[in-house]
Amino acid sequence: xxxxxxxxxxxxxxxxxxxxxxxxxxxxxxxxxxxxxxxxxxxxxxxxxxxxxxxxxxxxxxxxxxxxxxxxxxxxxxxxxxxxxxxxxxxxxxxxxxxxxxxxxxxxxxxxxxxxxxxxxxxxxxxxxxxxxxxxxxxxxxxxxxxxxxxxxxxxxxxxxxxxxxxxxxxxxxxxxxxxxxxxxxxxxxxxxxxxxxxxxxxxxxxxxxxxxxxxxxxxxxxxxxxxxxxxxxxxxxxxxxxxxxxxxxxxxxxxxxxxxxxxxxxxxxxxxxxxxxxxxxxxxxxxxxxxxxxxxxxxxxxxxxxxxxxxxxxxxxxxxxxxxxxxxxxxxxxxxxxxxxxxxxxxxxxxxxxxxx
Numbered sequence: 001x002x003x004x005x006x007x008x009x010x011x012x013x014x015x016x017x018x019x020x021x022x023x024x025x026x027x028x029x030x031x032x033x034x035x036x037x038x039x040x041x042x043x044x045x046x047x048x049x050x051x052x053x054x055x056x057x058x059x060x061x062x063x064x065x066x067x068x069x070x071x072x073x074x075x076x077x078x079x080x081x082x083x084x085x086x087x088x089x090x091x092x093x094x095x096x097x098x099x100x101x102x103x104x105x106x107x108x109x110x111x112x113x114x115x116x117x118x119x120x121x122x123x124x125x126x127x128x129x130x131x132x133x134x135x136x137x138x139x140x141x142x143x144x145x146x147x148x149x150x151x152x153x154x155x156x157x158x159x160x161x162x163x164x165x166x167x168x169x170x171x172x173x174x175x176x177x178x179x180x181x182x183x184x185x186x187x188x189x190x191x192x193x194x195x196x197x198x199x200x201x202x203x204x205x206x207x208x209x210x211x212x213x214x215x216x217x218x219x220x221x222x223x224x225x226x227x228x229x230x231x232x233x234x235x236x237x238x239x240x241x242x243x244x245x246x247x248x249x250x251x252x253x254x255x256x257x258x259x260x261x262x263x264x265x266x267x268x269x270x271x272x273x274x275x276x277x278x279x280x281x282x283x284x285x286x287x288x289x290x291x292x293x294x295x296x297x298x299x300x301x302x303x304x305x306x307x308x309x310x311x312x313x314x315x316x317x318x319x320x321x322x323x324x325x326x327x328x329x330x331x332x333x334x335x336x337x338x339x340x341x342x343x344x345x346x347x348x349x350x351x352x353x354x355x356x357x358x
Contacts, residue, residue: 004157004342005335008241011160012328015152017191019164020321022151023171023182030138030145035124040177044098044124046074048087050114051102053079054158055128057232058165059102061320064229065166068316071179081113092121099125104148104158104165106132130155146172159236163321183317190317194325206329212305213270213330214337218246221254222274223283226311230274230320234327242335243342255286262294262304270305274323277312 028036038044049059056079063075078086091097099118103111106129115137119125127134127145130153138145148168154160167187174182218238220231231248238246249258251273262269271294275287287308294306309326311319 001336002339002341004241005332005339007154007157008160008328008332008335012325012332015160016163016325016328017194019152019161020167020187020191021184022164023167023184023187025149025151025164026168026172027147027149028172028175030147031126032142032144035126035144036176038124039098042177043096044073044178045096046076046091046094047098047100048076048078049100049102050078050081050111051128052108052110054162054165054233054236055102055104055108055111057159057236058162058169059100060232061162061166061229062169064225065170065316068225073178078114079110081110081117083114083117089121092118095122095124097122097124100128101125101134102128103132103134104130104161105155106130106134112137157240159233159240162233163324186315186317190321193313193318194322197322198325198329202326203329206326207333209307210330210333210337212307213244213334216268216270216305218244218270218272219254220246220248220272220274221251222248223251223276223279226274226276226320226323227251230323233324237328237331238334242331242338243340244331244334244338251283252286255290259290264300265303268303268305270307273306273308275308275310276319277310 049056049062051059056077059075059077063077065071066073066075076087080086083089083092099122101111101115106127112133115125115127115134119141125143127138127143128148129135129138129145130148130150135145135147137143148165150161150164167183170179171182171184173179220234221227222231227248227250235246235248238244262271271290273287273290275284279287291306291308294301294304309323311323313319313322
């Protein structure tokens with residue numbers, strides 16, 4: 001078994017649930033007093049996050065959660081450094097917008113390049129990092145910074161920290177009076193629930209599902225809420241940990257056009273639908289129709305595997321963290337069956353030396 005898979009197994013079994021309660025692993029000591037007071041007074045009505053990979057995905061999780069909880073702060077997420085196609089330049093000058101530039105290691109080029117552009121337009125900027133280049137820029141240019149202070153950091157696979165990042169951000173926003181609760185009790189209740197839910201039978205279900213996905217190209221489908229908050233992170237687990245070609249799409253968009261690739265595929269395909277028990281009747285009917293069509297005992301479906309993951313828990317936290325834990329088990333068993341060795345080329349691409357921004 002590859003070393004990363006041993007670490008992945010250890011994370012799933014020993015650290016995932018515990019990390020949901022480690023919401024104090026941060027420091028607000030680098031947040032400038034003036035900006036801190038503006039935030040606490042409720043000055044900002046919109047937050048724009050800029051980050052790559054896990055840093056952007058966690059921002060998407062927060063965005064979806066705020067919508068779900070009807071928290072009246074609009075969140076926008078930019079996972080690039082482009083301004084013209086990612087965000088309207090005119091709103092960058094709005095004094096009611098708080099910019100959070102996020103990079104766990106602090107060394108990704110894109111967040112730095114984004115900052116180099118917006119620093120000419122606004123002073124309402126916070127870096128969210130554990131150090132690196134962003135940390136040095138914060139020190140030399142007197143920029144507010146909130147530090148991740150994780151007890152078990154893993155910069156190579158920062159996606160493993162996404163659940164903890166989410167819990168920490170809720171606590172940070174609570175301390176800054178952006179939200180009224182840090183949801184500690186909800187997180188604790190969720191951990192207790194998951195410890196009971198994930199018995200050997202549940203884990204065996206994940207192993208069987210992994211066997212269905214082996215040697216197939218997989219697409220994950222959900223309606224907007226879970227497409228935004230869950231699927232990007234799930235795909236990252238498949239891609240980085242199992243080294244498997246897994247993609248995502250919005251359920252309704254997929255059934256509008258892209259489902260055509262399932263007409264009579266020559267290659268082996270699989271589709272996974274995440275079905276919330278709160279879906280409207282139109283969506284429920286479409287899911288039933290898709291299942292009926294793609295599971296019919298006809299020759300055109302011989303290379304198709306279709307799975308529906310029911311999200312029938314009673315709140316956002318249990319639905320999200322239960323689905324994520326199940327997917328992590330699926331990914332682990334799929335990765336073990338492949339036992340592929342990762343090429344060490346991502347850092348060479350991510351941290352390529354580029355000329356400084358002008």
